Amino acid sequence: xxxxxxxxxxxxxxxxxxxxxxxxxxxxxxxxxxxxxxxxxxxxxxxxxxxxxxxxxxxxxxxxxxxxxxxxxxxxxxxxxxxxxxxxxxxxxxxxxxxxxxxxxxxxxxxxxxxxxxxxxxxxxxxxxxxxxxxxxxxxxxxxxxxxxxxxxxxxxxxxxxxxxxxxxxxxxxxxxxxxxxxxxxxxxxxxxxxxxxxxxxxxxxxxxxxxxxxxxxxxxxxxxxxxxxxxxxxxx
Amino acid sequence: xxxxxxxxxxxxxxxxxxxxxxxxxxxxxxxxxxxxxxxxxxxxxxxxxxxxxxxxxxxxxxxxxxxxxxxxxxxxxxxxxxxxxxxxxxxxxxxxxxxxxxxxxxxxxxxxxxxxxxxxxxxxxxxxxxxxxxxxxxxxxxxxxxxxxxxxxxxxxxxxxxxxxxxxxxxxxxxxxxxxxxxxxxxxxxxxxxxxxxxxxxxxxxxxxxxxxxxxxxxxxxxxxxxxxxxxxxxxxxxxxxxxxxxxxxxxxxxxxxxxxxxxxxxxxxxxxxxxxxxxxxxxxxxxxxxxxxxxxxxxx
Numbered sequence: 001x002x003x004x005x006x007x008x009x010x011x012x013x014x015x016x017x018x019x020x021x022x023x024x025x026x027x028x029x030x031x032x033x034x035x036x037x038x039x040x041x042x043x044x045x046x047x048x049x050x051x052x053x054x055x056x057x058x059x060x061x062x063x064x065x066x067x068x069x070x071x072x073x074x075x076x077x078x079x080x081x082x083x084x085x086x087x088x089x090x091x092x093x094x095x096x097x098x099x100x101x102x103x104x105x106x107x108x109x110x111x112x113x114x115x116x117x118x119x120x121x122x123x124x125x126x127x128x129x130x131x132x133x134x135x136x137x138x139x140x141x142x143x144x145x146x147x148x149x150x151x152x153x154x155x156x157x158x159x160x161x162x163x164x165x166x167x168x169x170x171x172x173x174x175x176x177x178x179x180x181x182x183x184x185x186x187x188x189x190x191x192x193x194x195x196x197x198x199x200x201x202x203x204x205x206x207x208x209x210x211x212x213x214x215x216x217x218x219x220x221x222x223x224x225x226x227x228x229x230x231x232x233x234x235x236x237x
Numbered sequence: 238x239x240x241x242x243x244x245x246x247x248x249x250x251x252x253x254x255x256x257x258x259x260x261x262x263x264x265x266x267x268x269x270x271x272x273x274x275x276x277x278x279x280x281x282x283x284x285x286x287x288x289x290x291x292x293x294x295x296x297x298x299x300x301x302x303x304x305x306x307x308x309x310x311x312x313x314x315x316x317x318x319x320x321x322x323x324x325x326x327x328x329x330x331x332x333x334x335x336x337x338x339x340x341x342x343x344x345x346x347x348x349x350x351x352x353x354x355x356x357x358x359x360x361x362x363x364x365x366x367x368x369x370x371x372x373x374x375x376x377x378x379x380x381x382x383x384x385x386x387x388x389x390x391x392x393x394x395x396x397x398x399x400x401x402x403x404x405x406x407x408x409x410x411x412x413x414x415x416x417x418x419x420x421x422x423x424x425x426x427x428x429x430x431x432x433x434x435x436x437x438x439x440x441x442x443x444x445x446x447x448x449x450x451x452x453x454x455x456x457x458x459x460x461x462x463x464x465x466x467x468x469x470x471x472x473x474x475x476x477x478x479x480x481x482x483x484x485x486x487x488x489x490x491x492x493x494x495x496x497x498x499x500x501x502x503x504x505x506x507x508x509x510x511x512x513x514x515x516x517x518x519x520x521x522x523x524x525x526x527x528x529x530x531x532x533x534x535x536x537x538x
Contacts, residue, residue, distance in 0.1 A: 053414075089412070091408075093408065100398070150415075
């Protein structure tokens with residue numbers, strides 16, 4: 001297996017204060033990796049730092065090439081799709097427009113149409129609501145829209161920040177089921193940040209545990225799940 | 238009755254100009270949450286550019302197209318060079334820059350072309366129209382040109398990918414970046430478009446108000462009133478508001494004159510037209526700050 005993302009000594013800053021203190025991890029091509037940790041551990045900040053939404057230092061290699069000097073939009077164009085915390089849908093635009101906006105970066109209009117069909121295959125509910133303003137969708141539908149929009153970029157790596165946040169358990173299950181499909185069918189590697197550790201460990205193959213801006217442990221998701229010590233001290237379940 | 242229709246028609250004509258200015262203001266406001274006080278002076282400067290090209294012997298529409306193109310470039314440059322370094326600066330700093338721009342364009346126009354009033358030709362033939370006496374040829378042309386331009390703009394924003402990207406960037410810059418939109422360039426493009434709209438509005442209104450460095454100052458105020466009436470966050474509302482303010486100011490003056498004639502009491506007349514715009518601004522801000530079509534912006538804190 002080859003690595004799609006290699007991170008070394010990643011530091012992130014909010015103003016003058018350092019929020020990540022040199023995080024390092026590796027993502028395998030085609031895998032699902034999860035970053036776990038308590039509130040304020042730096043999970044969201046890690047994702048933000050990867051795509052350049054906060055000031056950062058360190059080495060980030062995507063597909064072997066450094067991306068730590070690139071802007072957020074340039075990283076998105078390379079095929080890293082970040083689905084941010086709070087979903088970040090364009091609430092004033094229609095579902096259709098939310099999906100088509102990804103076309104801005106692409107010139108292959110025919111392939112775009114295929115992708116749209118494929119995305120609707122994963123999320124048939126979005127097709128029913130195609131003309132509706134995104135702001136009027138339910139929370140679950142907005143999360144689906146956010147993932148669908150990310151898929152329209154034809155990503156090779158998808159960063160997901162708390163996709164379960166504020167959603168009913170059934171909807172969360174549905175979304176995780178689709179994420180597994182996307183990972184296996186569309187060959188999209190996934191980096192998942194979750195509060196709900198049990199859920200994330202079921203989906204993921206690899207896991208990293210963060211505590212106050214440092215990686216404190218890593219391993220196969222299976223092993224982390226079965227290690228009672230880790231579960232008790234870091235994951236709280 | 239005919240006089241009333243006349244007043245409404247000429248109100249629509251000036252309303253078309255206010256609508257353009259209002260739209261230019263709203264375009265920059267929705268993207269940056271700043272109100273460009275220099276919008277009027279930029280339009281005035283563009284009109285001088287157009288006048289200069291006319292003096293050099295170009296045809297009206299060619300001159301206008303070139304002036305609009307130059308204004309577009311000036312708008313883009315202002316954003317890239319002057320406002321880009323101010324990203325994240327306080328609202329007050331930006332306001333001061335806008336006022337500075339206003340002063341710069343004002344005195345530059347005066348220095349280059351002098352402060353004396355110049356006539357500006359109308360591109361429309363001086364023929365009397367059917368049902369004439371109600372509306373002049375230039376007024377009809379003014380409305381037609383602005384409506385044409387506004388429709389083209391709406392089509393651009395509604396149906397093109399670039400227009401969609403600009404709307405997305407204005408609405409949620411962070412998410413727009415995440416789907417690969419270069420938000421900084423979208424902002425600059427918005428400035429360019431707003432400046433070009435101003436150029437057309439200026440050239441359309443100049444034959445009526447004559448060309449001089451102060452020509453746009455009251456028009457900016459009306460445009461601002463129009464934008465507020467429609468809702469400062471709604472482009473369609475701003476256009477509607479612009480037309481509404483145009484008609485309203487004329488109607489107020491008309492009924493003011495009427496009461497003076499009938500009862501011999503002077504309450505309000507042509508002299509108070511500008512006050513009408515200010516009264517509208519104050520009323521909207523106190524009673525319905527979101528305007529007729531705007532939406533209340535709520536922020537999570």
